[in-house]
Amino acid sequence: MELTCVATCSRGLEEVLLQELQLLGVRGQARPGAVEFAATWEQVARANLWLRTAIRVLVFLASGPCSGREELYQLAFSVRWEELLWREATVAVQVAGRHAAFANTHFAAMVVKDALVDRMREHRGFRPSVDVKNPDLRVVLHLERGACALYLDTSGEPLSHRGYRPRQAQAPLSECLAAGLLLLAGYDGRQPVLDPMCGSGTIVVEAALLASRTPPGWKRSFAFERWPFASTHHLKEARAEALAGRRKPAAPIVGRDLAQQALNLARKAAKAAGVDALVRWERGDVRELPRVPAGTLIITNPPYGVRLGEEAELVALYRQLGDAVKRQAAGSTLWLLLGNPRLARQVGLKACKKIQLFNGPLKCQFCAYPVVEGEFKKGGA
Ligand SMILES: C[S@@+](CC[C@H](N)C(=O)[O-])C[C@H]1O[C@@H](n2cnc3c(N)ncnc32)[C@H](O)[C@@H]1O
Known part of the structure; x- marks a missing residue:
């Protein structure tokens, strides 16, 4: 299955991220602070494991024009959450970007969460719980001048968190x-x-x-490893291959x-x-x-x-x-x-x-x- 993906990065690193993706056999298109690309689950797994300059790897869910609450709610309600969430799954919504109608990004996150919960109740008869710190499924809402897009965050903790940095480090670079x-x-x-x-x-x-x-991420785990609908055996293979190499x-x-x-x-x-x-x-x-x-x-x-x-x-x-x-x-x-x-x-x-x-x-x-x-x-x- 071909997924539409976005790898986010710090501005100025788009070209090197594009080259990193090319090494993984993926062709992308750079935009400020991100590279868009099409990929299979196997490539998403490899991207999380191997990309050194990406902060997160996101999978696209839906996008559309958005002038305010109602449109955002409808867009979020249109996503087939029932195919993504299981009974005990916890969720969180994270907001990136800016939009005049959502100066309060917390409000925008609530609208998406309400739509998701309403759809789950309607289709599955239960409400998923929210866990802001360690959700099973983190939804990213990207706001941009009159439009918005929803993504699933396959990485979890940002990929910059490789897990090796001691807490006491002062003014460290990402x-x-x-x-x-x-x-x-x-x-x-x-x-x-x-x-x-x-x-x-x-x-x-x-x-x-x-x-x-x-691989920079060789000692950490990724959010998608918890998802029943994502194949994780590719990650195991990629890790083993990387260690041998x-x-x-x-x-x-x-x-x-x-x-x-x-x-x-x-x-x-x-x-x-x-x-x-x-x-x-x-x-x-x-x-x-x-x-x-x-x-x-x-x-x-x-x-x-x-x-x-x-x-x-x-x-x-x-x-x-x-x-x-x-x-x-x-x-x-x-x-x-x-x-x-x-x-x-x-x-x-x-x-x-x-x-x-x-x-x-x-x-x-x-x-x-x-x-x-x-x-x-x-x-x-
Ligand atoms: C901005 S920090 C570098 C941060 C580093 N890139 C990291 O990721 O943790 C600058 C460093 O320069 C060191 N430093 C300052 N003056 C120095 C000097 N004269 N010779 C060598 N190191 C010096 C400081 O001890 C400090 O660790």
């Missing part, structure tokens, strides 16, 4: 964004990788998963940080992700960077300085980071995720590529600097 940075930088698992300000190690762990051909990375994957506490968390994360034997952690100041082999992808997100007074200190750090890289990493490429354009100017290297991305709500630039030897010159960025 796992999907970290994987997206690596893919945007052209990482295919064969180049050496260094994150010299690795924090809790998300970029490094994602690099190790990628280089070892480990794991291999050792061909080049070093290294994380460095000044803070021992951050490195402790990074080690924990690597262990939980099953890649601790594939990576190396070093404690050190980025300003005292040891020699870096030519051809290394140096990828990092330095501190942005959100608090008052921090920015002045960071001006020097960004300049010294640029200097250290020029001294020690000629022949490599530095990729920085930059959230503050004033600090970006301090790096003193000329960017050959700038990609706009979002780190949560923060608009960022992901910039590539081919590294050539030399000292910091004012106005060099």
